[in-house]
Amino acid sequence: MTAIAQDHAHVVAAADRLRDAARSGRPGPPVRDLIGSDDVTSAYAVQRLLASERIAAGATAVGRKIGLTSTAVQRQLGVSQPDFGVLFDDMAYGGGDTIAIGAVLQPRVEAEVAFALGADLVDGDLDLAQVRGAVKYAVAALEICGSRIRNWDITFGDTVADNASAGAYVLGPRRMRLDEFEPRDVEMSMTIDGEVVSTGNGAACLGDPLIALQWLARKARDLGVPLRAGEIVLSGALGAMRPVGPGSTVTAMISGIGKVKVTFSEE
Secondary structure (H helix, E strand, O other): OOHHHHHHHHHHHHHHHHHHHHHHOOOEOOOHHHHOOOOHHHHHHHHHHHHHHHHHOOOOEEEEEEEOOOHHHHHHHOOOOOEEEEEEHHHEEEOOOEEOHHHOOOOEEEEEEEEEEOOOEOOOOOOHHHHHHHEEEEEEEEEEEOOOEHHHOOOHHHHHHOHHHOOEEEEOOOOEOOOOOOHHHOEEEEEEOOEEEEEEEHHHOOOOHHHHHHHHHHHHHHOOOOEOOOOEEEEEEOOOOEEOOOOOEEEEEEOOOEEEEEEEOOO
């Protein structure tokens, strides 16, 4: 077997393992024994394979999510860059909706600024002015992260392969233009059943959620999958991610763009 064929076999084996966990509803072992802990190329190859299968089965890709935007989490996983995954239409919820607790494996919730793009980010330098100009509006968002890997035992390679641990997302109702607020200046407070469990701000997301969006625009273009008008981008956590259980209600208030809330079913 050639080295290229062997690498592809490892990618397929890792995809098989993650697919089996998703279909069975039972998290499985990590995939780093197959693709390595920090092989970015192989990890994104697994992600693309699983995403293409999902699209072939009828799902529609509607955007991206950025992960690992916290320097503390990057240090924990031994990496120096964020990662990203694909958002699908069947992952989307509106503020006030109820999500089945079993819809996401091992769910953990974080609050973010989400951007809706009004222009492609394909050509040019993709500097901050261009990226800012491509944003149609922003909303408060909750991301329900989920891991197909047992006990969240992940390295960088594991989470990238697992679609950046994407599960579901919730968009708030209030749409704000960037001339109405500044993403880096927002303050966030998130509660679960009325108890404050996470606080943070825009600067916690790579220094500015727009810098995170710029990173994604450049990275996605480099990988041949540039950002397009109409996509939704979850820009990264403003504070700590927290686990959630059956029957819980999660509410995030983000200054400048408002509130977003979701409830999880009892079973």
